[in-house]
Amino acid sequence: MLLRASPANCPRHRVPSTARSCVRACASSESPEAHAASLNATHGLPGSVSFSVGPGGLVKALLTHASGSSAEVHLHGATVTSWCLPSGDEVLYLRPDALFTGAKPIAGGVPLCFPVFGPSPEMQQHGFARNLPWEVLRTSGDVNPDYLEPSVTLRLSDSAATRSVWAHAFVALLEVTLRRDRLKMVLRVRNSNELEPFSFTAAMHSYFEVVDAALPSVKVTGLRGCRYLDKVPDPKAPTSHVLESESVTFGAALVDRVFQGSPAEVLLEVGTGAAVAVENTSGWRDHVVWNPHRTLPDCWNSFVCVESAVTQPVTLPAGYDWEAETNLSVVDL
Numbered sequence: 001m002l003l004r005a006s007p008a009n010c011p012r013h014r015v016p017s018t019a020r021s022c023v024r025a026c027a028s029s030e031s032p033e034a035h036a037a038s039l040n041a042t043h044g045l046p047g048s049v050s051f052s053v054g055p056g057g058l059v060k061a062l063l064t065h066a067s068g069s070s071a072e073v074h075l076h077g078a079t080v081t082s083w084c085l086p087s088g089d090e091v092l093y094l095r096p097d098a099l100f101t102g103a104k105p106i107a108g109g110v111p112l113c114f115p116v117f118g119p120s121p122e123m124q125q126h127g128f129a130r131n132l133p134w135e136v137l138r139t140s141g142d143v144n145p146d147y148l149e150p151s152v153t154l155r156l157s158d159s160a161a162t163r164s165v166w167a168h169a170f171v172a173l174l175e176v177t178l179r180r181d182r183l184k185m186v187l188r189v190r191n192s193n194e195l196e197p198f199s200f201t202a203a204m205h206s207y208f209e210v211v212d213a214a215l216p217s218v219k220v221t222g223l224r225g226c227r228y229l230d231k232v233p234d235p236k237a238p239t240s241h242v243l244e245s246e247s248v249t250f251g252a253a254l255v256d257r258v259f260q261g262s263p264a265e266v267l268l269e270v271g272t273g274a275a276v277a278v279e280n281t282s283g284w285r286d287h288v289v290w291n292p293h294r295t296l297p298d299c300w301n302s303f304v305c306v307e308s309a310v311t312q313p314v315t316l317p318a319g320y321d322w323e324a325e326t327n328l329s330v331v332d333l
Contacts, residue, residue: 032053032057032058032059033053035051035059036051036052036053036059039051039059039061039136043136043138043139043152044139045139045140045141045148045150047064047148048063048064048139048141048148048150049061049062049063049064049139049140049141049150049151049152050062050064051136054072054074054081054100055100056099056100056101056102057100057102058074058075058076058100058102059074059075059076060072060073060074060075060081061073061074061075061136061139061152061176063150063151063152063176063177063178064150064178065086065147065148065149065150065178065179065180066147066148067086067147067180068085068086068087068088069083069084069085069086069178069180070082070083070084070178071083071084071176071178071183073152073154073176074100074106074109075133075134075135075136075154076100076102076106076131076132076133076134077105077106077111077112077129077130077131077132077134078112078129078130078134078154078156078174079105079106079109079110079111079112079130080092080109080110080176080183080185081094081106081108081109081110082094082109083178083183083328085330090209091183091208091209091276091328091330092108092109092110092206092207092208092209093108093109093207093208093209093302093303094106094107094108094109094207095107095108095207095296095299095303096298096299097298097299102133104131105126105130105131106130108207108303109206109207110185110204110205110206110207111126111130111205112129112130112174112187112202112203112204112205113126113127113129113130113201113202113203113204113205113309114127114128114129114130114172114187114189114200114202115127115128115129115166115168115170115198115200115201115202116200116201117201117202117203117288117309117310117311118201118235118311119235122165122166123165123166126203126205127166127202128161128162128165128166129156129172130205132156132161132162134154134155134156134174135154135155135156136152136153136154136155137153137154137155137173138152138153139151139152139153140152140153140177147180149177149178149179149180150177150178151175151176151177151178152175152176153173153174153175153176154173154174154175154176155171155172155173156171156172157170157171157172157192158170158171158192168191168193168196168198169191169192169193170189170190170191170192170193170198171189171190171192172187172188172189172190173186173187173188173189173190174186174187174188175188181329182327182328182329183327183328183329184325184326184327184328185204185325185326185327185328186323186324186325186326187202187204187283187323187324187325188321188322188323189202189316189321189322189323190320190321190322191316191317191318191319191320191321192319193318193319194318194319195318196318197315197316197317197318198315198316199313199314199315199316200313200314200316201309201310201311201312201313201314202309202310202314202324203288203307203308203309203310203311204284204307204308204309204326205288205305205307206278206305206306206307206308206326206328207303207304207305208268208270208276208303208304208305208306209270209302209303210268210270210271210301210302210303210304211270211271211272212271212301212302213250213251213291213300213301213302213303213304214250214251214301215251215271216249216251217269217271218249218250218268218269218270218271218304219247219248219249219250219268219269220247220248220266220267220268220269220289220304220306221246221247221266221267221269221275222263222265222266222267223243223247223248223259223262223263223266223287223289224243224244224245224246224247225242225243225244226242226243226259226260226261226262226263227240227241227242227243227259227260227261228240228241228242228243228257228258228259228260229257229258229260230256230257231256231257231258232253232254232255232256235256238258243259247269248289250291250293250304253293254291254292254293254294254295255289255290255291255293256288256289256290257288257289257290258286258288258309258311259286259287259288259289260285260286260311260312261285261286262280262285262286262287264279264280264281265277265278265279265280266278266287266306267331268304268306269333270304273332273333274330274331274332274333275330275331275333276306276328276329276330276331277327277328277329277330277331278306278307278308278326278328279326279327279328279329280308280324280325280326281325281326281327282323282324282325283310283322283323283324283325284308284309284310284324284325284326285309285310285311285312286308286309286310286311286312287306287307287308287309288305288306288307288309288311289304289305289306289307290304290305290307291303291304291305308324308326310324
């Protein structure tokens with residue numbers, strides 16, 4: 001976990017009232033087409049970052065790399081909905097029941113769970129961040145080392161709606177960067193309250209496409225010897241175990257496990273001779289492995305979730321920041 005205090009007038013974290021009102025005004029009174037056009041005029045970078053209207057009239061950012069890879073980030077929920085390799089192969093998975101109405105979180109891709117991971121008596125499961133419109137704070141096309149690495153940073157701050165279920169002042173930033181060989185996602189949370197700390201949990205609820213989750217070749221490796229909480233018998237009272245096998249497989253039954261204090265990197269072997277590496281480089285402490293098996297009969301065998309998470313509450317002092325970074329890459333086995 002990375003904690004640091006920032007000056008109250010730091011421009012990176014100051015959220016003027018005009019910016020907050022703009023987010024709501026854009027969401028309510030501006031057409032999606034006009035919103036996308038405005039974002040292209042102020043934040044678009046030719047050949048690297050553009051904005052368009054996607055399914056259901058939701059605005060999204062498109063990141064394009066010189067290598068031919070691409071990524072899409074919806075402003076609704078700050079949800080990464082696509083990451084394509086230069087070959088054109090999609091890495092992420094959108095469920096067939098995914099809705100793009102703006103009324104519900106987008107089911108699939110990488111939904112962001114904040115300020116809670118899991119159920120909550122005060123708010124919807126996994127928190128409100130994945131079901132609210134975020135604003136575009138900035139875009140970038142920095143060269144590192146030889147190619148433009150497009151990125152977009154989205155921002156969500158507290159409002160009357162969020163304070164009605166979570167009475168804290170905050171700013172959350174999600175920065176998504178498309179690198180030559182990986183997708184980088186950085187979540188930053190700032191406690192904007194001048195006096196009181198607050199606590200939260202969070203996760204990147206990443207869905208990855210696999211050949212067939214029923215196959216033994218589809219598995220998660222790198223977690224042997226780790227302690228995990230098994231939420232299948234009773235989500236409210238998970239049982240604790242140590243993984244003794246070399247891998248986690250999915251053909252037999254529902255899998256819902258929280259590996260606490262897990263290694264920095266785990267691999268999801270997708271059944272093609274390749275694997276997705278999920279690397280937690282700061283902030284995140286845990287990995288969550290989930291597959292719904294036959295509770296979602298139409299799609300369970302098409303994806304596996306391997307999530308970067310912090311499942312034990314982080315207490316953030318007033319005026320401090322917390323940062324967590326996830327890097328996704330595809331490797332040949």
